Amino acid sequence: MAPHDGKSVMEEFMASETEKRPISTIVIIIAMQTEALPLVNKFQLSEDPNPTFPKGVPWVRYHGIYKDLNINIIWLGNDSVFGVNSVGTVSASLVTYASIQVLKPDLIINAGTAGGFKAKGACIGDVFLASDIAFHDRRIPIPVFDLYGVGLQQAFSTPNLLKELSLKVGKLSTGDSLDMSPEDEASIIANDATIKDMEGAAIAYVVDLLEVPAIFIKAVTDIVDGDKPTVVEFRQNLAAVTAELDQAVTQVVDFINGKSLSEL
Numbered sequence: 001m002a003p004h005d006g007k008s009v010m011e012e013f014m015a016s017e018t019e020k021r022p023i024s025t026i027v028i029i030i031a032m033q034t035e036a037l038p039l040v041n042k043f044q045l046s047e048d049p050n051p052t053f054p055k056g057v058p059w060v061r062y063h064g065i066y067k068d069l070n071i072n073i074i075w076l077g078n079d080s081v082f083g084v085n086s087v088g089t090v091s092a093s094l095v096t097y098a099s100i101q102v103l104k105p106d107l108i109i110n111a112g113t114a115g116g117f118k119a120k121g122a123c124i125g126d127v128f129l130a131s132d133i134a135f136h137d138r139r140i141p142i143p144v145f146d147l148y149g150v151g152l153q154q155a156f157s158t159p160n161l162l163k164e165l166s167l168k169v170g171k172l173s174t175g176d177s178l179d180m181s182p183e184d185e186a187s188i189i190a191n192d193a194t195i196k197d198m199e200g201a202a203i204a205y206v207v208d209l210l211e212v213p214a215i216f217i218k219a220v221t222d223i224v225d226g227d228k229p230t231v232v233e234f235r236q237n238l239a240a241v242t243a244e245l246d247q248a249v250t251q252v253v254d255f256i257n258g259k260s261l262s263e264l
């Protein structure tokens with residue numbers, strides 16, 4: 001057999017073996033502390049006082065064994081200057097890179113809240129599994145650079161998980177702003193997105209580079225194309241929707257337990 005995709009026959013073989021053995025290590029990347037802590041309690045994880053991350057980064061690792069899984073929740077942490085959660089694509093991509101280097105996960109789960117579009121069927125409290133992920137605020141109107149800017153990626157395919165759990169499926173669009181400019185709106189429509197977040201596409205870029213399967217679980221805190229201001233609605237619904245998110249993540253983790261990647 002000739003090598004293809006730049007991979008040797010042995011590498012292909014090893015990859016298919018990985019797909020067949022039970023998943024053992026998962027990394028759950030979460031932007032906000034409010035979203036992370038209920039899951040830390042649920043899985044009875046403890047904070048790693050000495051995570052093998054570079055000195056000075058605010059990222060927090062919670063870890064433990066839950067059923068047959070070695071679970072790591074990585075919270076992006078509080079910004080060292082402003083004290084607020086380090087949301088957004090820059091810190092999400094760094095954390096994803098470092099977590100893969102240090103923890104070598106079999107699977108990454110990005111869990112968080114998102115805005116939803118009612119025109120595409122999203123309601124407050126809905127939990128989505130993203131099928132596709134792209135950026136909406138990297139506009140480079142030069143041929144091919146335009147596509148690079150959009151950076152479309154697909155999530156790892158999990159047909160059995162979808163059959164088993166009652167999650168909605170939709171496309172996710174990512175940008176570094178909580179609000180939505182008319183330019184962003186046009187890109188989000190072009191991305192055919194049902195949900196909008198601030199980290200997903202950055203994580204998708206890194207897992208594609210490093211060839212780690214990833215899924216994206218997003219719960220809707222606010223309706224972007226509704227009549228309430230995003231910030232008000234987000235604040236109002238954060239606690240209740242976080243409970244929905246945590247329940248869905250727990251169901252997904254319970255489903256993953258004991259299964260291989262090819263069984264998801």
Ligand SMILES: *[C@@H]1O[C@H](CO)[C@@H](O)[C@H](O)[C@H]1NC(C)=O
Binds near residue numbers: 033078083084
């Ligand atoms: C992060 O910031 C919040 C809000 O200021 C604070 O309540 C929390 O204790 C901080 N967490 C850590 C781990 O520093």
